[in-house]
Structure formats: structure tokens, C-alpha cells
Amino acid sequence: MTDPDHKGHRQRLRERFRNTGEQGLADYELLEFLLFSALPRQDTKPIAKALLQRFGSFSAALAAPRERLKEIKGLSDISIDSLQAVHAAIARYHRAELNERRLLDSWSKVIDYLQASMEHSSIEQFRVLFLDKKNGLLADEVQQTGTVDHTPVYPREVIRRALELSATALILVHNHPSGDPTPSRADIQMTQKIIDIAKPLGIEVHDHVIVGLRTNVSFRGLQLI
Structure with missing residues (x-):
């Protein structure tokens, strides 16, 4: 089961995100946040920090190939799906901005x-x-x-x-x-x-x-x- 301190950390991070948006979270904290649902009983902070250390940046961690993400201790297939879905959503958002537009404009x-x-x-x-x-x-x-x-x-x-x-x-x-x-x-x-x-x-x-x-x-x- 999730211990009270761990549960409290997640709640504090959620409240900070609600109050300040993404600018109130460090890169590793936003990665933690993204992993909460996929890893409900794990401390995601060391995983998030390992991702940044391995790949060098928030964006590179999201875009990393599945086989390299599997090298990070604690990441499951479901949590890798979650990270890759965020990256896909970012790309789709930017692509949607191009629809119905003259690209050269x-x-x-x-x-x-x-x-x-x-x-x-x-x-x-x-x-x-x-x-x-x-x-x-x-x-x-x-x-x-x-x-x-x-x-x-x-x-x-x-x-x-x-x-x-x-x-x-x-x-x-x-x-x-x-x-x-x-x-x-x-x-x-x-x-x-x-x-x-x-x-x-x-x-x-x-x-x-x-x-x-x-x-x-x-x-x-x-x-x-």
C-alpha cells in the first residue's frame, strides 16, 4: 500500500499544479505527475530524476524510444505508454495547428x-x-x-x-x-x-x-x- 508520506507528497504536488500550472513544477516534478496514474503505488520521484539524467531533458525523455525507456528501473509498459502518449499528444496538437491554414503564412x-x-x-x-x-x-x-x-x-x-x-x-x-x-x-x-x-x-x-x-x-x- 502507499504510505501516508508518499500519498501526501502526491497530493501536495497536485495542489501546486492546480494553483500554479506547469510553471510551478520543475521538470522532474512534471514527469512525476505524468507517472502518477500509471504507477499508483510507486514513488515516481527517483524514476523521474533517472529519466532526466539518462536523456538530458524533459522533451528528450518523452520522445525516447521504448527500448531505451525500458532500461529505466521502475518503468512498466503501462508507464512507458503514458509517456509516449504525452509525446504523441504534443505532436498532434502542433499538427492540428496547421490544419485549415496556409502553411507558408x-x-x-x-x-x-x-x-x-x-x-x-x-x-x-x-x-x-x-x-x-x-x-x-x-x-x-x-x-x-x-x-x-x-x-x-x-x-x-x-x-x-x-x-x-x-x-x-x-x-x-x-x-x-x-x-x-x-x-x-x-x-x-x-x-x-x-x-x-x-x-x-x-x-x-x-x-x-x-x-x-x-x-x-x-x-x-x-x-x-
């Missing part, structure tokens, strides 16, 4: 969504945002996943999918798990191949964004497009 929200979705991924992902003629979002699709430093990209498959969706513009995105978003020569060459195939078909590549750890780069910003 809401660029900061596009970047918020991409960072939340991709910055802590341990493998490279290549995704495409397919846009209509008013720059509204038709689809957001992960086209390929790869290794820690490489994702195979097939330009003709990207354009084939754009034609299926009747997309008139694309935003290309991939992440660098190293944290450094500097584009490689291969990144630049692949982007140019997609542009070369898309242009005669009336499909514009608006940008290629590389997501790093708490940072990103834009090919258009770097004048590579």
Missing part, C-alpha cells in the same frame, strides 16, 4: 510541429508535407526511415505521391539524429533531383528543412533553393 507553427515530431528521433526520417494550390496541407507523410545517419530517398516516388494527391507544392523534411542540421552534399544533391523532376510537372518545392536538436536549417534560408 504559419511558418513558425510548421517548425514547432516538425521539432516536436522529429528532433529527438534516434534514426533519420524523411517526410514530405504535400500542399494544395493555396498552400494548405493535403498530407503529411513519412516517406522513408533509415539509420542513425542515412535515409534512402527516391525522388520519383516522392513526385508519384504528389501527383496522386494532386499536390502543387512540397515541403521536404528530414532530421539529423546527431543534432547538427548542417546539410550534407548528399542532402543537397537529393533535393535538387526532386526539384528537377517536380518543376516540369508544375510542382514547386518550397523548402527543405533539416531538423536538429533544438535547431533547424532551411534550404531556402541558406539559398540552396
